[in-house]
Amino acid sequence: MKTPMKTIVIGGGIIGASIAYHLAVRGAGVTVLDGGNRGGIATPASFAWINSAPGNDRIYHELRLKAILDWHRLQQDLETGDEGHDLPINWHGSLWWEDDPSDVESGTATAAARGYPIRLIDQDTAQAQEPYLRTAPKVSALSSIEGSLSPVETALVLLDAAVANGAQVLEETVESLIVDGTNVTGVRTESGDKMADCVILAAGIATAELAAQAGVIVPMDNSPGFLMQTAVTTPLIRGVTLSPGIHVRQNADGRIVAGRDFGGGPAPDDHVAEAQMLLAGTKALFSDSDGLEVETWTLAQRPTPADGHPIIGPAEGVSGLYITVMHSGVTLAALVGRLTAEEILDTGPVDVLEPYRLSRF
Ligand SMILES: Cc1cc2nc3c(=O)[nH]c(=O)nc-3n(C[C@H](O)[C@H](O)[C@H](O)COP(=O)(O)OP(=O)(O)OC[C@H]3O[C@@H](n4cnc5c(N)ncnc54)[C@H](O)[C@@H]3O)c2cc1C
Structure with a gap:
């Protein structure tokens, strides 16, 4: 053998x-x-x-x-498999919008031309995707194939x-x-x-x-990345929300995770202030969020070739x-x-x- x-x-x-x-x-x-x-x-x-x-x-x-x-x-x-392991993946897609809707329109058109499942949606559809949004965007893109995991x-x-x-x-x-x-x-x-x-x-x-x-x-060429995490809260966010200046999602355990930069920026000097800023941004996006509190934050290098x-x-x-x-x-x-x-x-x-x-x- x-x-x-x-x-x-x-x-x-x-x-x-x-x-x-x-x-x-x-x-x-x-x-x-x-x-x-x-x-x-x-x-x-x-x-x-x-x-x-x-x-x-x-x-x-x-x-x-x-x-x-x-x-x-x-x-x-x-x-x-024999052991029956569950993977904690959320397949509720992602909702993306920008201050200038033409950025979303052009990005969506390019990706959709490659057959990527992403489409422009109206305000009502965005509200249905994320029911707790205080004000759903008039124009946004929904990518239903995307997800997030714990x-x-x-x-x-x-x-x-x-x-x-x-x-x-x-x-x-x-x-x-x-x-x-x-x-x-x-x-x-x-x-x-x-x-x-x-x-x-x-x-x-x-x-x-x-x-x-x-x-x-x-x-x-590693770069730092900072995220804020709230304490466990009731379900507020279905999928990944990518709004101008802040991206937010909720973990399977109920914690909300928020950040504002996908790479390249320097680490924030004041971690408490940065975490509070991300908390305020999250509260501004979602209703029923007044009781949210910062539980912790993370700062790590992104391993980037x-x-x-x-x-x-x-x-x-x-x-x-x-x-x-x-x-x-x-x-x-x-x-x-x-x-x-x-x-x-x-x-x-x-x-x-x-x-x-x-x-x-
Ligand atoms: C803020 C931030 C946001 C991100 N967002 C996304 C995202 O939205 N989507 C996405 O796809 N990716 C994202 N990434 C990138 C993604 O998280 C990383 O690419 C991924 O986690 C890398 O995993 P890894 O296992 O290679 O490294 P790590 O998780 O760092 O694991 C490496 C392990 O190696 C061990 N190790 C190191 N040296 C030794 C040694 N000498 N002996 C024994 N053990 C050792 C360490 O202890 C560590 O446990 C993000 C990263 C950051 C920091």
Whole structure:
């Protein structure tokens, strides 16, 4: 009998968790190592909107669209599996409007021309989509294919499902990669050396530093992202709401999450003031919200490759090392998990991942 491939996944965020599940379910030996942040670092701080919003180039749009559909595939797979794991995904779509309706009209037209399920809707339809909006926009776009998920809970479900399929998840920090010439053969942790046929880097912003130990340069341009979270409240927001200056959604647990920037901006100086500003923005949008209170806020770096697109694939010139680092990791995780597992365990490269190789830099 063929010995199963032995893999080590560094990182237990949404990307590492998905890869671990997909490897384990295909019979690989999997050890996930996470330095104490099971569920990730960027992942818990994510707005967690699953989308292929207007503005992405054609090829990347196709990847994101596949990725949205792959969450449905994974949801089915887990719900009908022996363990019956539920994924906390909200499929109520997203409602988007701008101060200048022509921005929404042109973005919607471009996306709809690609067959993306997004359409312009009137005020009554917007009100029906989000019944608690104080004033629904006269013109907005509804993208019914989009969703959002509870990021940490999803990562933990995937890790549990990986364990149910034979994976090991250990709370250990990888101190270094073990490199033998041009071969990565394992990792070194406090508890000793662990050897593997393939080491998968899914370490978020720490990926570049770890890869550098094998002489692999991963160009990154991370940027901070701040979100406010309210205490648990009654259901107020059905889907994702993207209004001028603020985006808001409600988690499965009843907490409302709000932010105002999708990347690029500096971190706010005054976190309390920023959180209060996002709370006020949320209250201004939704009725029955007077009792909302800030419970907490998150500030994390978005793991973003230098050209904004994911880096996925074997490290060139070094065997035994596979790299996965990206923004929009929540949108992409189900697909990335499935395709990377296929690529690592099967013979050939997966064509849809070709545009995302490190060698493009
Ligand atoms: C504010 C904000 C908003 C966002 N909004 C969206 C959105 O709406 N939609 C979307 O798709 N994406 C969004 N993103 C991006 C998305 O959250 C990330 O792309 C995704 O969470 C990355 O997951 P990850 O598993 O790669 O990284 P992480 O969640 O950071 O996990 C990496 C893990 O690696 C572990 N690790 C690191 N170094 C080591 C080591 N040496 N040894 C062991 N373990 C190690 C860490 O402990 C951590 O748990 C957002 C991000 C932020 C910050």
